[in-house]
Amino acid sequence: MKIALLGYGKMGKAIEKIALTQGHEIVIKKNDHTPFDFKGVDVAIDFSLPTVAVSHISACIHAGIPIVSGTTGWLAHYDEMIALCEEKNGSFIYASNFSIGVNIFFEINKKLAQYMAPHHSYKATMEEIHHTQKLDAPSGTAITLAEGIIGASNYSNWKNAATEEADTIPIISKREGTVPGTHVVTYKNEIDTIQLYHEAHSRLGFAQGALVAALWLVGKKGVFSMTDVLNIS
Numbered sequence: 001m002k003i004a005l006l007g008y009g010k011m012g013k014a015i016e017k018i019a020l021t022q023g024h025e026i027v028i029k030k031n032d033h034t035p036f037d038f039k040g041v042d043v044a045i046d047f048s049l050p051t052v053a054v055s056h057i058s059a060c061i062h063a064g065i066p067i068v069s070g071t072t073g074w075l076a077h078y079d080e081m082i083a084l085c086e087e088k089n090g091s092f093i094y095a096s097n098f099s100i101g102v103n104i105f106f107e108i109n110k111k112l113a114q115y116m117a118p119h120h121s122y123k124a125t126m127e128e129i130h131h132t133q134k135l136d137a138p139s140g141t142a143i144t145l146a147e148g149i150i151g152a153s154n155y156s157n158w159k160n161a162a163t164e165e166a167d168t169i170p171i172i173s174k175r176e177g178t179v180p181g182t183h184v185v186t187y188k189n190e191i192d193t194i195q196l197y198h199e200a201h202s203r204l205g206f207a208q209g210a211l212v213a214a215l216w217l218v219g220k221k222g223v224f225s226m227t228d229v230l231n232i233s
């Protein structure tokens with residue numbers, strides 16, 4: 001496959017490394033606002049900036065190029081991109097986290113939230129730890145985890161702060177060194193504590209998952225998610 005990397009930073013480079021070993025070709029490495037041309041591109045993968053992702057997704061959909069985006073922090077425009085993809089009969093996947101481990105974690109998180117829902121004495125909290133270069137907070141993964149709990153319980157909001165509000169999940173964000181990504185979901189009452197913990201050891205899982213998703217998307221039309229790609233849930 002001929003792949004366009006829209007954003008050639010830590011993730012773009014990690015994806016390139018795997019793609020080349022599998023015989024794919026990187027035909028675009030876009031790292032700034034310089035205009036580019038999609039000629040000969042089979043699929044595009046966007047890992048750029050929260051302020052840039054929407055222009056990448058929109059350009060790909062208009063050009064009829066399947067687009068996988070892992071950039072976080074632009075979700076205020078998600079519904080707009082879905083509508084555009086449907087209108088133009090495009091091909092689009094967004095995932096806050098492409099690793100298989102985290103996508104399994106997402107499913108367990110939803111199931112645990114269902115079990116915990118009747119037990120009001122437990123308070124849910126979340127912590128995410130990432131490297132100091134990360135621009136957005138909370139992480140996209142933490143937002144997906146919070147939405148998973150909200151969809152299966154009496155919680156109706158999340159807040160990126162410590163809060164005692166009964167209907168709100170507090171998400172604490174920490175930025176430390178080069179941490180690739182750690183997420184912890186905790187339920188606690190006076191009697192005990194239950195925790196779900198995921199720690200990425202490197203960016204390999206994110207990069208592998210994004211490449212799998214990109215190859216899967218070629219030839220398909222519509223808006224998809226990692227649950228479609230991995231056939232889980």
Ligand SMILES: NC(=O)C1=CN([C@@H]2O[C@H](COP(=O)(O)OP(=O)(O)OC[C@H]3O[C@@H](n4cnc5c(N)ncnc54)[C@H](O)[C@@H]3O)[C@@H](O)[C@H]2O)C=CC1
Binds near residue numbers: 006010011033034
């Ligand atoms: N969904 C997932 O599994 C994962 C998502 N991410 C997200 O992906 C995004 C990128 O992460 P990293 O690669 O670690 O960041 P990074 O900062 O290493 O790379 C971003 C790159 O975008 C480039 N860029 C800036 N302006 C641009 C423009 N106009 N067009 C194209 N590229 C431009 C920068 O020069 C930089 O090289 C972040 O939003 C991060 O949260 C990161 C890891 C996994």
Ligand SMILES: O=C(O)C1=N[C@H](C(=O)O)C[C@H](O)C1
Binds near residue numbers: 072096135141
């Ligand atoms: O910025 C990162 O590095 C990561 N971002 C994603 C997120 O915001 O959840 C995924 C992963 O945790 C790494």
